[in-house]
Amino acid sequence: MRHPFFIGTIVATAIACGQPAYACQNPNDALNTSRIVQVDASNGPMYGRISRFASEPQFLRSKEIVLTFDDGPSPRLTRSILATLAKYCAKATFFPVGRMAMAYPQIMQEIAQQGHTIGGHTWSHPNNMRRLAIKSIEKQIERGFAAVAAASQQPISPFFRFPGLNDDGRALRYLQKRGIATFSVDVVSDDSYISDVEELVQTTLSRIKQQGRGILLFHDIKSVTAEALPQILEGLKNANFNIVHLTSKFTLVPNQTMHERLAKKLKSKTKQTATLSLAGFQGTVRVREEPQLRQTAPPVTHLAPERRKVELAKLRAKRVRNLIETIDGRAWTSIIEHKKTNAAQPSETTN
Ligand SMILES: [Zn+2]
Structure with missing residues (x-):
């Protein structure tokens, strides 16, 4: 079914830059990034073969691949994927989920710093947006983008991918009005269903070779993907495929209210997370700003009223304003010792 809004209304959007894309640190390993394709999303174009709606003409040449990673960021896996991409000097497009980005803003910043393109994939990944009311659809899209931008x-980039690739006409009209390009895919790796590394490598490579080009879908929340990616990129390199890096002509303007609220939320969360370096200790600790009461004294309810009053006062005095919570026992011990010996104050840097 072709979407009427896409017929004849989309201007040509892909512009090729002839220059080599990046100064690569490992020229021997590099999977050639042959072109940067800059997309003008202002008319809300849609790309990718797998869609119920009409797509823009294929902008990739023979043996050109666009790498995309959905559903992250993942604290366990995204960094490994970034390291593999860096090794092969390959740039990708990430479609993170808003609430995942809010949970792991540091990883989002690393993706951005490494020059990859970042779009949006809704706030909470509703698998079928066709079942949602238009207001919920708009909220999912806007909150997702605002969260990813804040993190x-x-x-x-004003680039969007539907969760589960389940595109919806109402959502497409909204995205089009909003000047956001939608990216479906041409080749699925099936990393959501394949758990064996070797099988994922073979399936992905044979599908790419069969299609000859295309936007390739992975998920950076799948350990099989992180494990298989080096072999897949090596296979693409040996088969003389080139990577195309998608970029946007214009940056996304997030919903201002949502963006401000989410950025504020992240800021207060960052305040609570601090890295402390102590003498003889390197590690990460979490600092709670809320006063916490450590009930280490025996219960006082059985005491006589006057005595209870004294004990309660003592307990209140023990209230720790900035309770330091550690991620391992060794760190906790170090801090206790530090307090006992009254050594130099820890230096605190927010991250
Ligand atoms: Zn997804």
């Missing part, structure tokens, strides 16, 4: 701490 990345730099402008992101």
